[in-house]
Amino acid sequence: MTRFKISTLAVLTLAAAQPALAQDPETCMTVRFSDPGWTDISATNGVAATLLEALGYTADIPTLSVPVGYEALKNGQTDLFLGNWMPAQQEFRTDLDAAGTVVELVQNLEGAKFTLAVNKAGAEAGVADFADLDARKDEFDGKIFGIEPGAPANQSIQAMIEADDFGLGDWTLVESGEQAMMAQVRRNDAAGMPTVFLAWAPHPMNEAVEITYLSGGDAQFGPNYGGASVHTLARKEWVETCPNVAKLFSQLVFDVPMENVLMGKILDDGMAAQEAASEWLADNPAALDAWLDGVTTLDGQPGLAAVRAAIDG
Structure with missing residues (x-):
């Protein structure tokens, strides 16, 4: 001590x-x-x-x-x-x-937990792990939705992109506030568009959207889904x-x-x-x-x- x-x-x-x-x-x-x-x-x-x-x-x-x-x-x-x-x-x-x-x-x-997740359409596209994302880049429009600029989680995502981890080097991090991010996720979800985004518990997003937390991100977010x-x-x-x-x-x-x-x-x-x-x-x-x-x-x-x-x- x-x-x-x-x-x-x-x-x-x-x-x-x-x-x-x-x-x-x-x-x-x-x-x-x-x-x-x-x-x-x-x-x-x-x-x-x-x-x-x-x-x-x-x-x-x-x-x-x-x-x-x-x-x-x-x-x-x-x-x-x-x-x-x-x-x-x-x-x-x-x-x-x-x-x-x-x-x-x-x-x-x-x-608590904190890592990348996909919506229902993303899960139905076959994405359950970080390594599944790049093969579906076009369906996801090559975007990962994050929270406010400067947040450590965003920094982890950007570092992952810059290092081309999981082949994500040509993906884009979209930074916005928590509520703006969730509004975008809800819009994409309603349109049936696969979406990958920062998700965490506790948060009512877990009730509002059918979420699949992605495995494979231990190095970026820690074990047990962050x-x-x-x-x-x-x-x-x-x-x-x-x-x-x-x-x-x-x-x-x-x-x-x-x-x-x-x-x-x-x-x-x-x-x-x-x-x-x-x-x-x-x-x-x-x-x-x-x-x-x-x-x-x-x-x-x-x-x-x-x-x-x-x-x-």
Whole structure:
């Protein structure tokens, strides 16, 4: 265990041992954490912001691309990031670990996956593996649909194209945001056009489109169809200064079914992230017990009671 992880553990253990009226200083009121524009992170950020506001804190959540978000965390412009997908973002983690100013608070999701997939027409064309794609290039129009520019997954796809892996050297990566990508996939799906795109779980796309995740991409996305976990990172100095709210984030963990529901509310029902979070929390109040164990409001009052009162309205 590294010195920084030991320090973080000590801080959080100390926070757990504090009496009920121990509280963070007023300087901790505003909690800054970025959103890369991915619905799964918007959903979890929405849950976090809802809890923070009920506890007397303020959430400041700028939308920053993945590379910019990591730089902001490294340089102290933000305090937290709930969207460290591993191993896809290992390069960024390595950089942060070398800087020594950021620590991991918790693995907030397991059972995620992230790799290339095809729609129903793509599967019916006989594509089940990365190696099947190039023989069907014309049917796919030679395009791989990705997410926003600068995302590590896009970089992996571009590197694969540049290296001519699987004979894909003359294919094109089409970069766009998550929602624009899925709109294109839905259009192609309705037209019966084979389509290959970045797909992942949790995400309501798994319900909206018949998806076949492709095997063979272990070198690009990792084994088990890009099997992934998501982690919460925080500035070491912020954890030490704001142990109460840091304790909240060290206990804030999610699961795939929960995130699928939240993301569906946002993408399909048009809810804002905090609106979706409030509705989900009202329907699932038991989740609060573990999240808020030993956590107080900013002014030192019992946190669980405050959040329940805010959700009950």
